[in-house]
Amino acid sequence: MPATPLIAYAHVGKSFADGRVVAVDDVSLEVTEGEFLAIVGGSGSGKTTLLRLANRLIEPDRGRIAVEGDDVSRIDPILLRRRIGYVFQSGGLFPHLTVAGNIGITPKLLGWPQAEIAARVDELLALVRLDGAHHRDRLPHELSGGQRQRIGVARALAAKPRIVLMDEPFGALDPLTRDALGDDYRALHRELGLTTVMITHDMTEAILLADRVAVMRAGRLLALGTPAELSTDTDPYVGELLRTPRRQAERLGALLPRDGAA
């Protein structure tokens, strides 16, 4: 018997503005355990809406969504969100809470003992490669953008979720930091056995990090597959999305010396 998908969308639809804006249009999609799925697509194609339907930050108009086999409409939204880590685009940290306060917020809400929370905060800081003694008591504005995103990841992992949703987590970072964080997160995903759904605008990032890529356009799921599968997709938009990273790599290859030294 095939394993139950950790997230399953079945014919899900969501409109805004009294039905005038169709954000998600009849999307069916299953995310399997241990999978890293990237959602790509242009601005306004419905990526964030699709992601937020999974943890009930947005409610669907049509269709059914199941998480770990349970229909989400029957799970209390607060309890559901404690089961699913969520990483916001800009870190989404509480500005008045320290790093430790931010990371420990869900365990605290879950009633973990203080000592256990403190130990978990240190463990998570080490996991996202930040020095605990240096960072634990800082406020978010005392951190760099990359450090804030690392704290955002640590906070999402605090209550040991099996599923992590990420909305353009590395989009606002410089390319080197973005690359390092992407690689580090991918390693965490594997080590911790997570199931991850990540929105990105960047097809190169999607190809490098994800097992499968979902392409959204005008609320529809246009294509879904491994990068190799998508590279043979006959849809012109998908073809163009896939060709862009290769074309850029070829242009860079032609412009830069082989060893990368200027």
Ligand SMILES: Nc1ncnc2c1ncn2[C@@H]1O[C@H](COP(=O)(O)OP(=O)(O)OP(=O)(O)O)[C@@H](O)[C@H]1O
């Ligand atoms: N709360 C809302 N009220 C009205 N319209 C909304 C709302 N949320 C989203 N939309 C609209 O739904 C469509 C899909 O939005 P969504 O944020 O899901 O797209 P996206 O692909 O994540 O875009 P981006 O990449 O720019 O973040 C857009 O046309 C957007 O304007």
